[in-house]
Amino acid sequence: MTPDSRIYAYSAVLMGSPILLKLFEHNESLASGVFRLIKLQESTFTVNRPHSDIMAINHAAGRDPVTVSEPVFELIRRAKAISCLPDSSFNFTIGPLVKRWKIGFSGHSIPAAQDLQTLLSLTNPEDVILDEHTRSVFLQQAGMEIDLGAIAKGYIADVVRDYLRDQQVENALINLGGNVQTLGAGAEGAWAIGLKKPFASPDELIGVINVTGKSVVTSGIYERYFELDGHRYHHILDPKTGYPLDNELLSVTIISEDSIDGDIWTTLLYGMGVEKSLEYLKQIPHIEAVFVTHDGQIILSSQRQFAFTPLDDSYRITTY
Numbered sequence: 001m002t003p004d005s006r007i008y009a010y011s012a013v014l015m016g017s018p019i020l021l022k023l024f025e026h027n028e029s030l031a032s033g034v035f036r037l038i039k040l041q042e043s044t045f046t047v048n049r050p051h052s053d054i055m056a057i058n059h060a061a062g063r064d065p066v067t068v069s070e071p072v073f074e075l076i077r078r079a080k081a082i083s084c085l086p087d088s089s090f091n092f093t094i095g096p097l098v099k100r101w102k103i104g105f106s107g108h109s110i111p112a113a114q115d116l117q118t119l120l121s122l123t124n125p126e127d128v129i130l131d132e133h134t135r136s137v138f139l140q141q142a143g144m145e146i147d148l149g150a151i152a153k154g155y156i157a158d159v160v161r162d163y164l165r166d167q168q169v170e171n172a173l174i175n176l177g178g179n180v181q182t183l184g185a186g187a188e189g190a191w192a193i194g195l196k197k198p199f200a201s202p203d204e205l206i207g208v209i210n211v212t213g214k215s216v217v218t219s220g221i222y223e224r225y226f227e228l229d230g231h232r233y234h235h236i237l238d239p240k241t242g243y244p245l246d247n248e249l250l251s252v253t254i255i256s257e258d259s260i261d262g263d264i265w266t267t268l269l270y271g272m273g274v275e276k277s278l279e280y281l282k283q284i285p286h287i288e289a290v291f292v293t294h295d296g297q298i299i300l301s302s303q304r305q306f307a308f309t310p311l312d313d314s315y316r317i318t319t320y
Contacts, residue, residue, distance in 0.1 A: 006187055010035075015042050015153065017177025022186075024171050030164075034174070037163055038156060044072060045152040054148060058095075062142025065131065073135045076128070079151050082264055083125035083239075089271020090264060091239035093123045095145035103235040103244075108226045110233065116242035123239060154217060154263035157181040161259075178223075180216045181259045190307070197312060198222040198250040198292060206312040207298060209290065211255060214305050217262025219270065220251030220292070236270055247273045253290040255306045261287060274299055278320050 010021045010031035021034055046052050053068040060066050068076070079092040096119040100111050127140040139146065157179045164172050164183055171184035173191050182191045190210040197204040199222045209216055221234035221244075238245045252269050254262040265287050269277040274291050281287060281301045288306065291299040292315075300308055300319040310317055 012038075014038050015046075015156075015176065019177065020173075020175040022173040023169070030167060030169070033167075034160055034163065037160060038176070041152075041156045041159055044069065045075065045148050045155070054146060057137045057139060058145045061139035061144040065129070065134070065136035065138035067134055067136045070135065073130070073137065075148055075151065075155055076137055076146065077130055078260075079146075079148060080125050080128050080130065082151075082268070085268075087271070088268060089239060089245065090150065090267040091123060091125060092146050092148060092150065093125050093128060093139075093144060094237060094239050095147040096122045096143065097237055097239075097242050098147065098235075099145075101233075101235075101237065103224050103226060103233060108228065110228065111242075120242050150267060151260060151263045153177070153179040154215070154258070154260035157215065157259035176259075178218060179259050179262065182211055182213055182215070185212045195253060195290065195292070195298075196220070196222075196251075206292070206310065206315055207290075208309045208311065209253065209255065210307040210309065211305065215256050215259035215262050216253060216306075217256075217259060217266055218251055218253040219266035221245075222250065236267075238271070245270055248293045248295070249274065249291060250294055251292045252277075253292075255288040255290070257286060265289070277301070 006024055008023050008026050012019050012035045014035065019038060021031055043049060043052060045054060049055065053072045057066045082088060083091045100115060100119055122141055122144045127144060128146060129138040129140060153176050157174055157176050158181065160174045161181045161183060169183060173180065173182045180193050186192060190212050193209045193211065193216045194205040195207040195209055197206045198220055221236055224235035225232050234244045236245050249270060252266045254265045256262050269289055272280060277289060278301055281289060288304060289301040296315050298315045298317050303319060
């Protein structure tokens with residue numbers, strides 16, 4: 001039980017991350033049900049298990065279409081639609097590039113430019129052919145790979161939220177290793193989600209985001225990276241160049257109703273940069289963002305769905 005006697009915390013390691021569930025009741029049966037559900041979803045969408053739908057699609061690249069389950073097909077359809085947006089930094093076919101860099105997975109060298117150019121030719125999302133009638137997926141080129149990792153955590157967080165609602169749970173928090181989804185309010189009237197200080201120890205925060213019944217998703221270049229000759233190479237790749245995105249951003253946090261939107265928009269806004277993102281967000285009031293920049297700014301796109309409490313005086317706060 002946590003220091004707050006009203007909140008019970010349950011944890012497990014799934015999807016390669018520590019998973020945290022907070023409830024206002026002692027209910028191990030419910031917690032076990034949540035973790036079983038996450039494990040089931042993970043086995044459905046992973047690229048790390050040989051018999052998953054995603055691996056079957058990748059193994060058949062350039063040869064045959066593969067019929068998949070309806071949830072997998074629908075998530076692939078959504079991932080393709082986002083990947084095909086003009087100038088989109090979200091690309092679910094970027095797997096060959098991710099594997100070549102291996103950032104966060106023992107990769108500490110820069111791939112040859114020719115290697116990246118060759119692999120870029122395998123990352124066109126238009127080459128993913130979907131057939132709604134047969135619910136099949138076909139990768140047109142041999143060597144292509146799709147990876148739903150950039151969107152699956154958010155999807156699973158939303159599945160867990162809906163499951164908890166079905167169990168008549170009114171207040172809860174689920175943290176899937178960076179994707180936080182909440183129901184109702186926390187102990188102090190809102191759930192307090194920490195905003196990590198980039199390149200600092202895990203418990204160092206620069207602020208707290210307070211939400212009620214919202215999702216909070218953060219993506220930062222400090223999560224996985226290596227340094228070589230004084231330059232930092234991080235895991236957020238530009239699908240147009242094959243190299244890590246290089247702009248003013250250290251992290252992007254999205255506050256939204258659905259966690260899957262957080263996954264989508266952290267990636268899209270990273271590619272846009274701050275100025276373009278702020279203009280874009282004016283058109284979509286249900287999505288809000290917190291940007292942390294290299295020059296020590298915390299920029300809030302708006303604060304309709306959350307409150308922000310700064311904890312580090314070295315950062316300048318700007319609200320639009």
